[in-house]
Amino acid sequence: MNTPEKTQISSSLSKFEDSPVFNYINSLSPIKPVKSVHVTQTFNPLSFASLPSIFTSPHVSSHKESRFLKCSTDPSKPELSSADGTKVSPVEDAGVDVHENFDPAVSLGEVSFELPNEPSRIAIELPQTLKYDCGSPDCAPTPCVIEMNCVSQPTCTSLAIVPFVQEASQKGLSDGVEVAATFQIERKKETIGSEWESLISETADLLIFSSPNDSEAFRGVILKSLDPGSTICSTLISQFPQDDISDYKDQTEGITGLSEINSVNESFEDNNVTNIVPGSLTDHVENRMSAPYSIEPGSNLHRGFRRRCLDFEMLAARRKNLDGGSNTNSSVDNKLKPSKAGCDSSRCIVPGIGLHLNALAIASRDNNNSKLETSSSGTQKLILPCTTTSNSPTADNETAHESLLASVSTKRETNDVENGVQLAEDASQASAYLVNEEFNQNSPKKKRRRLEQAGESEACKRCNCKKSKCLKLYCECFAAGVYCIEPCSCQDCFNKPIHEDTVLATRKQIESRNPLAFAPKVIRTSDPIPEVGDDLITTPASARHKRGCNCKKSNCLKKYCECFQGGVGCSINCRCEGCKNAFGRKEGSAILEAEGDPGEETDPSEKNAANKKFEETDILNNEEQIQLLSQQLHYSFAGFILELPLVQLPFSSKGKPPRSFIAIGSSSALYTGHIYGKPNIIQPPNIIEKHFQSVAEDETLEILRGNSSPGTGIKTSSPNSKRISPPQYELGSTLGGGRSGRKLILQSIPSFPSLTPKH
DNA sequence: GAGTTTGAAACT
DNA sequence: CAGTTTCAAACTC
Structure with missing residues (x-):
């Protein structure tokens, strides 16, 4: 990538690396100065793009993200790093160093939680983050910044974003302010334990998780070419503070939507960073949220959506934080784990993306309205489904639900009942947690019944495990990386925040056996255009089941078949017999069938039916896919969002969205990050x-x-x-x-x- | 709602 | 690695 930005950055970095400050830092730290870490710069865009999916992946994403985050805090602590004496891999140098130095408490992700208590902090951090984003020296005049650049460069080099960030930094960020902020944060920091890196990574993930909107926000910034400085800031602010804060708000109790934002805005003002956000921050938030993304500023829906997912990561991070808690700032701990109940609640609140994305994926297909909207904005694609769905008969009794739904109601689209229900459910579930954790354990049938009464119980229904304790992949919730909650009818469920340790341990164990165990089962590939054969669609390549099915009797025409359930055709990986998957037969099946393979009792009527079904459900969607894809490509090109809700789910009105099949953002990555990378992301x-x-x-x-x-x-x-x-x-x-x-x-x-x- | 079928997950 | 068992979702009645 020979983009001007890169070149500029590199040169700038070199300059800084040669600076006295840099040398000093190096002298203090075992880390070797590495000039222009080009490691993954190329992929930086991916990091942004993959954020949602990454959310679930503490490792891969965490590294990247953590660096990203680290950068934000890093500038302030060159000395600390050295003081800590933590070991850093020479190779990783800057990145590692940052890790160690990084104070989880400072991470944006945490910020979201902490914000209520420390509004100023967010203000500080946000700017920092922005600055870090820009890997260019332009935004980092100070020594701290310089170091940051070194560290952050790899992650910050995103092609599209760099220019914006730089510009933003130039326009809106006050170097002095940033530095001051950094140090301020630094003071709060304490010695970092050896666990930091992991902690950081997870924290970073949390951060990411908390901001599924990141990608959108950035996209929005890029695409819309809004004022970079204000836009980025507002975007970040709107996302982190808004969602996360609002979550926190929910825990603590009803605070109105923008209050937090206002506080944030105030914080900025307090820190002289006001210039970063021209005009009212709130306004920005509103504008950005509502206009480009069609999301209400305080969209509880959105928030609710994310709640259950990725709790594990949160827990892990939190737990680690606690483990090393002796070292960490007590305030942070308190914030993360308010009280027992509150703690759980927070977990529940912790934004997740898996479900969210799932819904999106479905929505892209099922919800025409959402489609339209999505077509207008890539970001919305991901979100609209969420927002549009709040048709929630299920929310009946819960006030919290109502409030959540209400916030979303403006965007409500009734077409996608399933999605809506699920989304609502998620929100409701989250709120339910807030209201009373015991819901999880009590009256599952009642809940379920309620959901069913809603009319789309399928969409809302969760697991019904009886023997697995919801700690095995049999459990859909567990497999999806979410805690069981209200709608679940499970028995002896351990997949709850209270048993976080058990859950985490189990997950790790399972992943140790199979790193892909929690990976999305359906991986979107590249080809959006199904290969429409003569009379039957043969193996549409747009998406594939990661393992393939093994159907023997269902002919891949029922939801027993994971491929079918995931709305994808069978592939060569499938070992199914008599495949008649309407979304694409296993390679060779069609041929065999055409040749009159006895093994496949080709029932013309069946075949036609399947074909017809496919045509009805997918053909149209294929075109839509193409359109979406083109848009998505655009976004992707911008370097932010690579994962797309392109996986078409066959079940439009019935059947819950196959959460486990969403190719995006399952919590799978939690532990598999390194191994599986981000295959989750739909490429x-x-x-x-x-x-x-x-x-x-x-x-x-x-x-x-x-x-x-x-x-x-x-x-x-x-x-x-x-x-x-x-x-x-x-x-x-x-x-x-x-x-x-x-x-x-x-x-x-x-x-x-x-x-x-x-x- | 109970029972059956199915295939993934887990186990041996 | 293959075969078997367990499990829970999907399905049927």
């Missing part, structure tokens, strides 16, 4: 690929060649080797290498692992 288009190639071709290729970090090889080492095959391979083989897009995808997927620190 779209060729354009992106080109982007990649131009930007990070080198590394990508390396990764593909197996030179990347250990985790790079998706699945090669999967315990389920017999069944799981790398998405890439799948793509390559299934798609038939003719298409460049596929090839590109292969590259792009591996690229994620590159995000992990180089050695």
